[in-house]
Amino acid sequence: MTRLDLEGLGFAQGAHILVERALRGLPPGDRLHVVGHDPALAVHLRGWCRSRGHVFSADQHGSLVSPGPAERQRWAGAERAGGPRPDGIVRRPPPHWGLAARGALVEAGGPTPVGFDIADRDVVWADLAPRLYAHAAAAQWDPAVAVDWSAATELPEDIEAAVVQVMTYLVENEQAALVIPARLLARIHPHFREVQQLLAVQAADEARHIEVFSRRALLTGSELGTSSAGGRASLTSLLFEADFSLASFLLSVLGEGAFLALLAFLDEHAPDPVTRQVTRLARVDEARHVAFGVAHLEHQAALDPTLRGRLRAAVERRHDALVDTAGLNADVYDALVVLAAGEWTPAAIARGYAAVQRLQAAMDDGRRQRLERLGFPPDEAAELSALHTRNFM
Incomplete structure (x- = not known):
């Protein structure tokens, strides 16, 4: 089990960034042990996990977070918008790429495609x-x-x-x-x-x-x-x-x-x-x-x-x-x-x-x-x- 010490950093100051980074490195089925001395840490961490689909639990040593499927599902249908350099240009980019940067990982769904009629x-x-x-x-x-x-x-x-x-x-x-x-x-x-x-x-x-x-x-x-x-x-x-x-x-x-x-x-x-x-x-x-x-x-x-x-x-x-x-x-x-x-x-x-x-x-x-x-x-x-x-x- 991986341990993450947030020290005094709370979610109001960006603690979620370190938690997300730690979760990305976990193998399937593993858990993240989160500790810290921000007084609202457990409350904020529980709410954040619920919003992201992660499993939250607590024991006397701190909070335990297991990666849920929601984040993986979110990017399951994602695709790369070609490559960032000219050799990564595709001939006809699909409308739903819209304003995504070329080469970015484009999440499925999103706004109605923008009508760029010169798209070849x-x-x-x-x-x-x-x-x-x-x-x-x-x-x-x-x-x-x-x-x-x-x-x-x-x-x-x-x-x-x-x-x-x-x-x-x-x-x-x-x-x-x-x-x-x-x-x-x-x-x-x-x-x-x-x-x-x-x-x-x-x-x-x-x-x-x-x-x-x-x-x-x-x-x-x-x-x-x-x-x-x-x-x-x-x-x-x-x-x-x-x-x-x-x-x-x-x-x-x-x-x-x-x-x-x-x-x-x-x-x-x-x-x-x-x-x-x-x-x-x-x-x-x-x-x-x-x-x-x-x-x-x-x-x-x-x-x-x-x-x-x-x-x-x-x-x-x-x-x-x-x-x-x-x-x-x-x-x-x-x-x-x-x-x-x-x-x-x-x-x-x-x-x-x-x-x-x-x-x-x-x-x-x-x-x-x-x-x-x-x-x-x-x-x-x-x-x-x-x-x-x-x-x-």
Whole structure:
């Protein structure tokens, strides 16, 4: 018989923890001899044993506890929720696992299963996700520290107006890029926690971009620029895509992929240090978003031969929905020309216009390369890239 001396520890101070530990180590049929000098020990121990299904008795030397079947029965139907590491992920976690940590021993019963409708590994996973999340967590930056806001340079009024217009446009697009991963995040089964974590950081990235672009726009006291109906229609069309892979494709692979070229353009042609800093910082984050989108779709394309057909249909469907809209806000296009020109001479404007055309060509080239990575032949990649929204995102 095993002896446990609780000394002065009572059940009001956690004595049950030591009793439970001692009972777990007992062989079947054995008893635990519990002693201690807390005045209420016997009363509390008797009640605790009754609640747990253990057998309690007492003699002149203390209390005797025999493990009852209740605790064993409680975990008889339990199962492991896969394994804690990525190699322990199951393809389709059952709904009743709910919010249990991956790898935990899940007690049978419990609350009504939570409706996580994205609950298939092949729909959400990318082997790159754990590494991308680790990189994302380490690469977070503080807008108040990472940007030297005191480095602002006083610009001519019309150049500052061009910066403000572009920043207004960036904020509008980043708001869509925040909402979409946030919506998807809430639908993913927690078993795929690395993807959840990555999307949570992606939403945080976009929130930070909205902050720095807004702050740059307002740096000199200007009002924000214009928001076109066509631009908002283009972004709103992204919100209607409920399929995880198609939403990732339209937003991250095509839209944010194009934004990598735009942010590089703004880095090159920024008229002041603050504009250069905020676009450069955002570009690093956006590259990570694009990397996950591509990796996820490469993973799924290897498993689903119908994926490319669905991706094509998504591009065509969005193009048809936006065919009658004006596309990119003309104020934004002109602002990009002005920033690339740097001055108001005819020759400079011509250079700026040519630079924006090269930007559009670079966006097209990047889209075609990513589409080819997903298995589209070059001619089909070029065709689909040409159908992408004129609003860039």
